[in-house]
Amino acid sequence: MTDKMKTRFPLGRGIILAVLLLFSVIQLFPLVWLIDFSLASNTEFFTSKLLIMPKEIQWGNYPRAFIDGHFLLYLKNSLLVNTLAVVVVLVLSICSAYAVTRMRWKFSQAAKSVILLGMMIPIHATLIPNYMIYDFLGVRDTLWSLLLPYVAFSLPQGLFLAASYMESVSKEIEEAAIIDGCGTFRLLGSIITPMMKSSLITVMIMTYLNNWNEFMMASTYLSTSKWKTLPFSILEFTGQYRANVAVQFAVMTLTAAPAIIIYIILSKHITKGVAMGAVKG
């Protein structure tokens, strides 16, 4: 995009920026609000104000949240289960999207529709049946009991996005590679995957977001604290600190922080991926 383009704006750059800025204030407010109240005392919280200037900043809320919320253990579990879920979803999305959009077989469309059905299934309908299945298989209260549903419920979106991408680009490069004798798996790994990087990042973020804050399944399938994930901190705290909302806010801020940090890091990659896509046109 050239500078010339940017000056050709009907409303004027200033107004545009003002509108965008207003939107960003609206969208950023919860974060500011969360942090603000996590540093206040409980009494200040229930005053009739928008934001509070704590009389005395209550840093003490954080150590309590950190220790009583089992922050490190739950963070480790969250990172582990989410990273595994993301990796598996990515691999399966690429493979299955290729199989249903490029490979020629009778049931390709049927297979795609079937997997996409997963997107329409409300997880809450599967809680108890899945519990029975996991209990029967003996994987309840293990990493598998989270990993399996997380992958299964994120895969449809992954397949959906990956397949949409593959349908939208021409097959010429791939066909050339095949003529050159490139095998399917090498083709997937070294040609297609790099090509659809920006789509895959979207899949990655989506999977991550789907599961990072998930607690319905986690609280149903897990019993011991061995594999409990970060949302448990919030869950356990609402019971434990009912009379102290400020400490609850500290734990919410703490649990939100890793996701936001990871997002900001990934956000750069998105920009890069998008820019690269734009240059190559």
Add this chain to the structure above:
Amino acid sequence: MKKILVSLLAAVMVFGATACSPSGQQTSGGKTVIKVFSNLPDRTTGQGLVEQKIFDQYMAENQDIDIQVEALDDEAYKIKMKAYASGTNLPDLISVWGQPSFLDGYIDAGLIAELDPNDYDGYGFVEGSLAGFSKNGKLYGLPRNTDMIAFYYNQKLFGDNNWSVPATYDELLALAPKIAAAGISPVAMDGNDKWPISIFITDLLVKIAGTSYQAETLKAISSGDFSHPMYAEAARLLQDAFDAGLFQPGFEQQDYGTAQNLFINGQAAMFYMGSWEMSMANNQEIQPEVRDNIRAFTMPVVSGGAGVATDIAAWNGGGHSVVAKSPVKDKAVALLNYIYKPENWTKIAWENNVCMSAQDFSQYKTGSETPVQLQLIDIFSQATSISGTTINDLGSSDFKTKFEDLSQQISIKSITPEDAISALAN
């Protein structure tokens, strides 16, 4: 990229292998494991603290026992219990509510172990407190406490403003606008969870019908016929409260925490909640000017009602049961019996100003009770009758949700008493 993927997948396999090691095993380090599923997630204050103290004490006395606690908040607890009930790996000792709406299903499914009533002869359980935990003459659980509903109020706030504790329901309603004029809400009510409103209705029913409340209500639930005038009357009185502005504005969507915080932060003069909240009086999270001034009174009499001031709404709700198919059933029963030895639950709960147990605790008075604790115990010991289980918990869980929905709608006048009664009928 490929290498990373391969190594990550390998990691999955490894974790899979470790994850697949048997999880249902009953020993750990040569100790017998007793799995406890509790509805008391806060293990550092209140009832959770008492429960944990007793467990720690038990493990110290019995080196061969390892008690593993999983605790969730009420709502999450009830859902997880259903999941447990659908599988084969249940915990050994569980929290229960001695009410048909909760316990009946589990008893009928044969999941709850029968207890021997003779074991508890010397335990001093208050008369009638085991009723909710029994079915067809068999005992299935033990009650933790005697719960009572009360209006907690801020004595200093009342004194400073010359408000007096109401002796009649009309006085209570007349007090509401005076308090509102001072810029605060009269009564903080947890309307979002709905059950406190149902308890409020029970409270009114007791004051309207007196001792016939429970017998009549059981009849009404089994026949679906709520035409007895007391139900319409209670609904009308609740709507009078709405008209008088007794509860904070928007109470129907404010939860337990919000309502409680309105009270403990001086935004509401009263808080309608169960006797388990007597521990507010020594909760260090609460500012001292409120904490030290918390007092309580019960629902005042209604005009023309058969119930007197000492007919109160009180019941035995929470308790413990042992799972019938537990591989360590005998040990779980032994633990259960240990918890309820008077010198354990009753004494520790009382000493920590947490709650009134369902057993005789008169011998454990310490002299350091909080004023509100003494008030509540006085009210209870002077009661001429107690209501037993509240109306919402007297039927099935389907009846419970239906009744609680309707009580919320009645309380904001989005349904007339007549329509609510006919909705209950079908």
Add this chain to the structure above:
Amino acid sequence: MLKDKRVIAILIAPSLAAFIFAVLAPIVLSFVYSFTNSSGIGRFTFVGFENYSALAKDRAFWNALLNSALLAAGFVLIQHPIAILTAWLLDRVGGRLETFFKTAYFIPNIISSAVIAILWKYIYNTNFGLFNVIARFFGGEGVNWLGTGVAIWSVLVVLVWHGFGWGMLIYYTGIKNIDPVLYEAAAIDGCDDKKMFFAITLPLMRPVIQVNVTLALISALKQMETVYLLTKGGPGNETQFVATYLYKQAFQSGNYGYGNTISVVFVVICLLTTAFLNRLFRERGI
């Protein structure tokens, strides 16, 4: 090579297995339970189509569906037009500001819906909430935002607000993928910005819009956590969505069989909606 059965099997089998294991199997179980009077605990008997005929007469269920439709309309008619416009404007800002705005808009999506629900509960609070504080400042009366009659609209505002960043990001990526040469050519031809938006941006965005609208409709149907934590479907059943109603029936009312009936019908409705959308988009040639 593209017909190699073995390769196809290797590529698709794990995904199908995940589907069968975690999605199909529970649905089949649900289907079986939908014909029972199970309470979720213990024994049950088969009751034929009793649950299904009860569902047809259940006003709370139809109201929940209506709420889902309202939400879908809110997404498609309010959230998405704003998201496309914002993405379009954002594309022209450039530099660090562009990155900042893009990041900022997306932040609510990263925060747990538990936190979002609590935040809005306080914003809507009648006593000390932000909206009523502002209203009183201007001498107005406080509104009971989550009270009867108003609650559903307040809930919609939260959901439209919460999902905004996600829609925006996908549109933004779509816009970034449009070849700038096209705009330059149009500029040389003397097209103004408005014309460019309607003649180039929108038509080229069609596939992206299709993806986004489909995703939005599905998320409207599946809405659960935020609503549940914000209003519990109340007052009464006013703000019930299908998933929250299903949850309430299955887990709170102890009507597990009936809850499964709802989820079977729910799945069918979701499938029909998607099929309808696909057809619509195909006929319009989008």
